[in-house]
Amino acid sequence: MTVTSEVVNAPRRQSRRGASFRDAGPPVALIVIFLIFAALSPQFRSTDNVQNIVDAAAVLAVVTCGITFVLMMGSIDLSAAGVMGACALTVSLLVANNRNDNDFGLLGIAVAVLLGCAFGCVSGLALVLLKVPSFMATLGMSAVGLGVATLMFAGVQPNISDTMVKGLAIERFLGFSYLTWIAAVCILVGWLIQRYTRLGRYAFAIGGAEEVLLLSGVKVNPYKVAVFALAGAFYGLGGVMVTSQLGAGLVQAGDGYDFSAITAAVVGGTLLTGGRGGILHSAVGVMLVMVLTNGLVQIGVSPYWQGGVEGLIVVAAVAAAVIPQRRRNQVVK
Amino acid sequence: MSTAVALKPTQRLTGFMPLIALAALVAALTIADPDFLTQRSLIAVARTAAPLIVLAAGATLVVLCGGIDLSIAALASLSTVFLALWLPDLGGLATPAVILVAATIGAVQGVAHVLLRIPSFIVTLGGMSILSAVALVVSGAGTVRVVDDSTVRWLDLYLAGYVPMSAAMAIIVVALIAVVLKVTPLRSWISATGYSESAARLAGTPVDLVKIGAFCVSGACAGLAAVMLVSRQFSGGPTMADNLLLPAVAAIVVGGTAITGGHGSVWRSLAGALVVTLLRVGLPIVGVPSAYEQILYGAIIVVAVALTLDRSKVSTVK
Numbered sequence: 001m002t003v004t005s006e007v008v009n010a011p012r013r014q015s016r017r018g019a020s021f022r023d024a025g026p027p028v029a030l031i032v033i034f035l036i037f038a039a040l041s042p043q044f045r046s047t048d049n050v051q052n053i054v055d056a057a058a059v060l061a062v063v064t065c066g067i068t069f070v071l072m073m074g075s076i077d078l079s080a081a082g083v084m085g086a087c088a089l090t091v092s093l094l095v096a097n098n099r100n101d102n103d104f105g106l107l108g109i110a111v112a113v114l115l116g117c118a119f120g121c122v123s124g125l126a127l128v129l130l131k132v133p134s135f136m137a138t139l140g141m142s143a144v145g146l147g148v149a150t151l152m153f154a155g156v157q158p159n160i161s162d163t164m165v166k167g168l169a170i171e172r173f174l175g176f177s178y179l180t181w182i183a184a185v186c187i188l189v190g191w192l193i194q195r196y197t198r199l200g201r202y203a204f205a206i207g208g209a210e211e212v213l214l215l216s217g218v219k220v221n222p223y224k225v226a227v228f229a230l231a232g233a234f235y236g237l238g239g240v241m242v243t244s245q246l247g248a249g250l251v252q253a254g255d256g257y258d259f260s261a262i263t264a265a266v267v268g269g270t271l272l273t274g275g276r277g278g279i280l281h282s283a284v285g286v287m288l289v290m291v292l293t294n295g296l297v298q299i300g301v302s303p304y305w306q307g308g309v310e311g312l313i314v315v316a317a318v319a320a321a322v323i324p325q326r327r328r329n330q331v332v333k
Numbered sequence: 334m335s336t337a338v339a340l341k342p343t344q345r346l347t348g349f350m351p352l353i354a355l356a357a358l359v360a361a362l363t364i365a366d367p368d369f370l371t372q373r374s375l376i377a378v379a380r381t382a383a384p385l386i387v388l389a390a391g392a393t394l395v396v397l398c399g400g401i402d403l404s405i406a407a408l409a410s411l412s413t414v415f416l417a418l419w420l421p422d423l424g425g426l427a428t429p430a431v432i433l434v435a436a437t438i439g440a441v442q443g444v445a446h447v448l449l450r451i452p453s454f455i456v457t458l459g460g461m462s463i464l465s466a467v468a469l470v471v472s473g474a475g476t477v478r479v480v481d482d483s484t485v486r487w488l489d490l491y492l493a494g495y496v497p498m499s500a501a502m503a504i505i506v507v508a509l510i511a512v513v514l515k516v517t518p519l520r521s522w523i524s525a526t527g528y529s530e531s532a533a534r535l536a537g538t539p540v541d542l543v544k545i546g547a548f549c550v551s552g553a554c555a556g557l558a559a560v561m562l563v564s565r566q567f568s569g570g571p572t573m574a575d576n577l578l579l580p581a582v583a584a585i586v587v588g589g590t591a592i593t594g595g596h597g598s599v600w601r602s603l604a605g606a607l608v609v610t611l612l613r614v615g616l617p618i619v620g621v622p623s624a625y626e627q628i629l630y631g632a633i634i635v636v637a638v639a640l641t642l643d644r645s646k647v648s649t650v651k
Contacts, residue, residue: 076454078458082631126635126639130635130636130638130639131639131642132642133592135401135454136586136592136634136635137635137638139579139582139631140630140631140632140633140635140638141631141635142631143579143627143628143631143634144627144631144632145631147624147625147627147628147629147630147631148628150624150627151622151625151628259458262458272452272455302470304466304469304470304474305466305470306466307462307463307465307466307469308462308465308467308470310459310462311458311459311460311462311463311466312459312463314455314459314462315445315449315451315459315460318449319445319449319450319451322449322450323449
């Protein structure tokens with residue numbers, strides 16, 4: 001008995017040490033990068049700029065919350081841009097605006113979030129029922145979202161006049177905009193879901209060893225759909241937040257957020273193979289990406305490079321995560 | 334090839350799907366608008382389809398190997414910028430130079446995929462982001478006008494008075510790839526890699542080289558598509574070809590090339606590209622707003638992937 005427990009314990013302890021190193025990496029990197037930029041640029045270390053970074057991170061944090069659950073399952077979600085566009089248009093047409101007489105306020109926001117949820121649900125169903133790989137299903141869904149958004153846009157930009165929605169981005173509470181607080185609540189809710197609900201635990205398990213879960217008699221398909229729906233709801237909220245920032249509903253509201261969110265999640269330590277990472281990791285990843293993009297602009301690098309830096313980070317981070325398993329993973333598609 | 338092992342009748346039917354869809358679309362459009370089958374509108378279709386055919390043909394090779402190349406559109410955009418910038422200095426040499434650079438970029442992505450063992454869609458998604466950034470920086474985020482286009486204008490001419498040169502080039506590229514695959518062992522290597530990579534490796538197939546080669550050809554095709562775009566639009570732009578990614582992916586899967594790898598051909602992608610172009614051209618003819626185009630692409634991709642998927646291979650789909 002003691003022998004077996006030792007046998008079981010030995011590799012586990014090792015993997016735990018590995019995990020803690022992996023968990024410590026991103027926060028340490030965040031601090032190091034922050035200190036480097038602070039040393040290089042006096043503007044960067046001003047309180048105003050730190051506030052800016054945190055406020056600018058709000059939307060990305062919410063979107064990343066959603067995508068993290070999908071990545072934990074080992075799937076991927078490229079639909080954020082389309083879903084955010086559709087939800088941005090929806091909310092801007094439902095709250096007080098210059099296109100119609102609607103004035104639903106909070107209800108409009110709820111409808112937009114539900115629409116995002118529905119988009120995610122369809123992606124999940126395509127994955128589960130039609131067996132379409134998630135990157136294809138969500139690529140298609142992103143196009144559908146952009147098409148729906150273009151239909152609603154109909155050539156006239158809806159400018160919102162709803163003071164509550166506009167105020168979310170402008171008014172501050174304890175130094176940070178309301179959007180930042182919303183993002184903080186999202187991270188908290190995401191963490192609670194990940195930690196304490198069956199959905200969150202199964203998302204981990206599906207990413208770690210789906211076959212085992214299936215053999216244990218767990219019906220994984222409903223959970224997969226639910227995870228995509230949850231992610232869609234976060235994108236929907238992200239679309240609402242962008243609308244609040246811009247004061248108008250734009251088809252391009254979610255441009256680039258899909259890739260930035262994947263970058264943030266991967267950098268934070270959520271593996272694309274699934275089963276690792278989590279919301280808190282991703283939150284650190286979001287700050288890393290934001291500090292990096294803000295810092296590079298402050299020291300005079302063209303903002304056009306932002307996408308390039310993110311691309312390099314993703315490839316490097318994924319490569320670094322894969323290296324330990326290189327010998328085992330002979331087949332990579 | 335002998336890879337088609339005793340297809341079931343249903344599978345044989347899906348094999349002809351792209352042609353059936355093509356014929357049905359042409360018939361429907363002719364009924365909706367009797368003017369559709371005129372020389373002028375057909376030439377317009379052929380010219381619109383040319384860059385898409387080339388892009389899809391190149392990326393098909395990657396898909397046949399079981400991967401995907403999401404960077405083709407961004408690479409084509411970057412190539413239009415390079416071409417527009419280099420034309421004044423390099424003149425006629427600019428075209429081969431751009432195609433060479435694009436092929437190299439494709440090969441680099443292939444090497445990253447193979448050596449670092451990163452899934453191809455992540456490498457090319459990252460590549461897409463990087464290439465877009467480079468295009469923005471190099472072009473200063475603006476359109477680069479081509480003043481003297483004499484060296485790329487030949488693509489805008491007409492062969493025998495009717496056939497647009499760009500469309501003829503596209504067909505030649507497809508035929509060239511198909512012939513090379515047919516007369517060399519490449520076809521079986523690619524198929525083997527796509528059907529079962531580990532089996533192919535054990536059988537001695539140079540899997541890594543095949544994959545890098547596929548990415549390299551995909552890049553070169555993106556470069557050629559960029560030349561076609563520049564010759565038509567007299568300018569290069571950092572986002573000029575970006576909206577071709579979805580149509581190209583749609584063309585590949587509509588053609589019937591399985592996203593799981595192995596099954597398919599470049600001819601299928603040619604048919605797929607024509608189907609996609611006809612849909613694009615046809616929607617306004619039947620009076621559907623062009624916003625539905627995007628929705629249609631999305632739906633087509635999901636449905637076509639579902640239909641062509643090799644279900645024996647996907648026990649767990651991620």
